[in-house]
Amino acid sequence: MDTANSANTVVIGAGISGLLSALVLAKAGHRVTVLERESEVGGVCRSYSVGPYKVDTGPHIITRLHGGPLRKLIDDYFESVPVFVPHGEYYVRTNDKMRPFPWTLKKFALFDLISKSDRIELIQTITSVFTQRALRMLDDDVSVHDVIRDRSLSPSTHEFIDTMCRFMTGAGMEQTPLTRFFDSQDYKNKREVQDPLDYLNGIKNAITKKGALDQQYPKGGVQTLINAILSSMPRDVVDIRTSYEARKIVVDNGSVTGVETDKGVFQADTVVYSPLVSKLPEYVDDLPDAYVDTLTSLETVRALTLWLGLDEPFFSTDGSEIWIDSDPPCWVVPTTNYDTSLAPRGHQLVGIATNLRPDADIEQVKRDLLSEVTDRLPGIEHHIKMTHWQVLVPEKAAWVVGRGMPACETPVEGLTSWGPTRCASRWA
Numbered sequence: 001m002d003t004a005n006s007a008n009t010v011v012i013g014a015g016i017s018g019l020l021s022a023l024v025l026a027k028a029g030h031r032v033t034v035l036e037r038e039s040e041v042g043g044v045c046r047s048y049s050v051g052p053y054k055v056d057t058g059p060h061i062i063t064r065l066h067g068g069p070l071r072k073l074i075d076d077y078f079e080s081v082p083v084f085v086p087h088g089e090y091y092v093r094t095n096d097k098m099r100p101f102p103w104t105l106k107k108f109a110l111f112d113l114i115s116k117s118d119r120i121e122l123i124q125t126i127t128s129v130f131t132q133r134a135l136r137m138l139d140d141d142v143s144v145h146d147v148i149r150d151r152s153l154s155p156s157t158h159e160f161i162d163t164m165c166r167f168m169t170g171a172g173m174e175q176t177p178l179t180r181f182f183d184s185q186d187y188k189n190k191r192e193v194q195d196p197l198d199y200l201n202g203i204k205n206a207i208t209k210k211g212a213l214d215q216q217y218p219k220g221g222v223q224t225l226i227n228a229i230l231s232s233m234p235r236d237v238v239d240i241r242t243s244y245e246a247r248k249i250v251v252d253n254g255s256v257t258g259v260e261t262d263k264g265v266f267q268a269d270t271v272v273y274s275p276l277v278s279k280l281p282e283y284v285d286d287l288p289d290a291y292v293d294t295l296t297s298l299e300t301v302r303a304l305t306l307w308l309g310l311d312e313p314f315f316s317t318d319g320s321e322i323w324i325d326s327d328p329p330c331w332v333v334p335t336t337n338y339d340t341s342l343a344p345r346g347h348q349l350v351g352i353a354t355n356l357r358p359d360a361d362i363e364q365v366k367r368d369l370l371s372e373v374t375d376r377l378p379g380i381e382h383h384i385k386m387t388h389w390q391v392l393v394p395e396k397a398a399w400v401v402g403r404g405m406p407a408c409e410t411p412v413e414g415l416t417s418w419g420p421t422r423c424a425s426r427w428a
Contacts (some may be wrong), residue, residue: 003165005293006270007272008030008031008257008270008376009025009030009031009032009033009268009269009270009272010018010032010033010034010035010138010266010268010270010271010272011025011032011033011035011271011272011274012034012035012246012249012259012271012272012273012274012275013034013035013036013042013043013273013274013275013335014034014038014041014042014043014228014240014242015041015042015043015045015274015275016042016043016045016225016229017043017274018034018036018043018078018272019034019041019042019226019229019230020073020229020273021272021274022034022233022238022240022272023073023077023229023232023233023238024073024077024394025270026076026234026237027200027234028235028237029237030270031237032237032238032239032428033238033240033241033266033268034238034240034241034260035240035241035244035245035246035259036241036242036244036265037243037244037245037246038242038243039243040242041226041230041242041244042057042222042223042226043057043284044057044219044221044292044392044393044394045222045223045226045294045356045390046222046225046226047059047220047221047222047223048223049188050307050309050386050388051309051386052309052343052347053307053342053343053344053347053349053386054221054342054343054349054352055221055307055339055342055349055351055388055390056221056222056223056335057153057222057390057392058303058305058351058390058392058394058411059217059305059320059331059333059335059351059352059353060217060222060288060333061087061212061215061216061217061320061333062215062216062217062218062222062225063082063212063214063215064214064215064313065084065215065216066213066214067214068214069113077232078228078229079231079232080228080231080232081228082218082219082220082224082225082228082353083218083220083224084216084217084219085216085217085218085219085338085339086216086220086317087215087216087217087338088212088317088319088320088337088423089101089212089213089317089318089319090112090212090318090319090320090321090322091319091320091322091359092321092322092323092324093321093322093324093332093376094095094113094323094324094325095325095376096114098317099111099112099113099298101216101322105123105127108122108123109123113160113324114160115154115156115157116151118154118157119389121151121152121153121177121302122148122151122153122157123208123229124209125147125148125151129135129178130145133179133342138178138179138391140177140179141177141207141401141402142178142401143173143174143176143177143178143401144161144165144173144174144176144177144178144181145172145173145174145176146178147178148161148173154366159174159324159325160174160324163222163322163324163329164322166329166355167322167329167331167355168180168181169178169301169399169400170299170301170303171299171301171400173234175400175401176296176399176400176401177399177400177401179298180399180415195257197272207263210356214332217335217338217339219338219339220339220342221335221339221342233405244261244262244263245262246260246261246263246283246286247260247261247283248260248283248284249271249273249283249284249412249415250265251284251285251286251412251415254411254412254413255269255412255413255414256268256269256270256271256412256413256414256415257269258271259271269414269416270414270415270416271414271415271416272416272417273410273415273416274417276300277295277298277406277417278295278296278297278298278419280295281295281296282408283347283410284410284415287411287412288411291406291411294406295406298406299400300357300393301355301393301394301395301396302355302356302360302391302392302393303353303354303355303356303391303392303393303394304352304353304354304365304366304369304389304390304391305351305352305360305389305390305391305392306349306351306352306353306356306358306366306370306373306383306388306389307349307350307352307386307387307388307389307390308350308373308380308386308387309343309347309348309349309384309385309386309387309388310347310348310349310380310383310384310385311330311346311385312346312347312348312383313334313336313346313348314348314350314380314383315332315334315350316337317334317337318337320332320333320334320370323372323376325370326372326376327368328354328355328365328368328369328372329354330352330353330354330369330372331352331353331354332350332352333350333351333352333353334348334349334350335349335350335351336348336349336350347385352369352373354369355407356391362391366389369416370387399419
């Protein structure tokens with residue numbers, strides 16, 4: 001058993017956040033050891049074979065590729081870059097019709113899934129909210145429900161809004177911050193000073209946005225993104241240990257000194273903790289009570305995914321579908337529409353995901369989801385050659401009102417939570 005392994009930086013967790021952190025730190029000159037309790041790296045950003053099909057860990061579309069944090073990390077640190085395929089349209093499917101998602105106010109005005117009177121009222125609400133945000137009159141923790149509860153909207157419109165909130169945050173409209181729909185990165189970062197020009201640009205986007213142009217799928221599956229990170233690692237300074245379970249972050253006089261695992265202790269003066277931050281108090285003793293309360297109050301959301309391998313295509317759209325009125329509502333991503341190599345020739349691979357409520361009976365949700373698929377697409381049951389289920393936690397924490405995201409810095413000197421972008425700004 002190793003008892004005195006030395007590395008100046010240890011990263012706990014080899015999911016995409018941990019691997020990106022290791023990449024940034026290594027290129028900044030740190031010697032890095034990555035500890036992963038599973039036998040594979042990638043976490044919920046992996047691809048693997050199920051028979052002749054290659055599935056991802058849940059459907060993935062990579063967002064903000066034109067100017068978001070991942071794009072900056074790719075530009076600054078990647079030696080090889082995956083081939084990304086444009087996502088295409090988001091479609092809203094109901095039993096009677098398929099509609100492109102209304103990205104602009106003009107298209108929303110014609111979005112006949114919602115009654116004309118409700119559309120008028122919502123457009124007035126949207127423009128009012130943009131104005132209040134520009135004038136800094138709207139609190140970050142105002143929920144979507146707070147804004148629409150006094151409006152005379154129909155139950156079906158409420159259902160549509162609630163479903164969209166659950167897709168955006170994993171929570172209903174009572175818990176979804178309104179700002180998640182307008183400036184999600186500012187809300188996540190709790191930026192103290194917002195530039196009013198940001199909100200004027202937001203109004204411009206609401207009028208002219210052409211769709212999800214910065215959202216793409218990595219050809220070959222999300223595993224290609226993990227592979228690109230691994231191939232960009234400086235080999236002589238990064239040591240990735242799989243099947244190593246971190247059990248305790250060792251602290252002495254307020255500073256981190258190492259990580260205790262099931263196979264020994266790794267000494268370190270810097271530790272990056274990348275798993276669920278709400279679990280951090282299980283690894284560190286004597287954290288301040290207020291900090292522990294903040295971490296343990298964070299909520300996570302589980303998602304159920306059904307993968308279907310079909311011997312002929314049933315989904316021909318140039319994008320993904322949101323099934324609003326299904327029970328349960330779900331997001332449908334035909335990944336072979338982006339890369340035919342993910343299935344045998346002529347076959348189609350489709351990921352169908354839905355959020356799980358905390359008290360959900362998973363087996364019942366599975367039955368309901370598969371029943372919705374066969375009811376809406378008559379005859380599909382005769383063409384299903386593979387079914388595969390996954391239950392995952394796709395986000396480290398749900399963005400809900402009243403739950404502040406903690407800063408990457410912790411009260412322990414040398415211990416950081418999450419953070420490839422934070423690693424880049426602090427250590428690069």
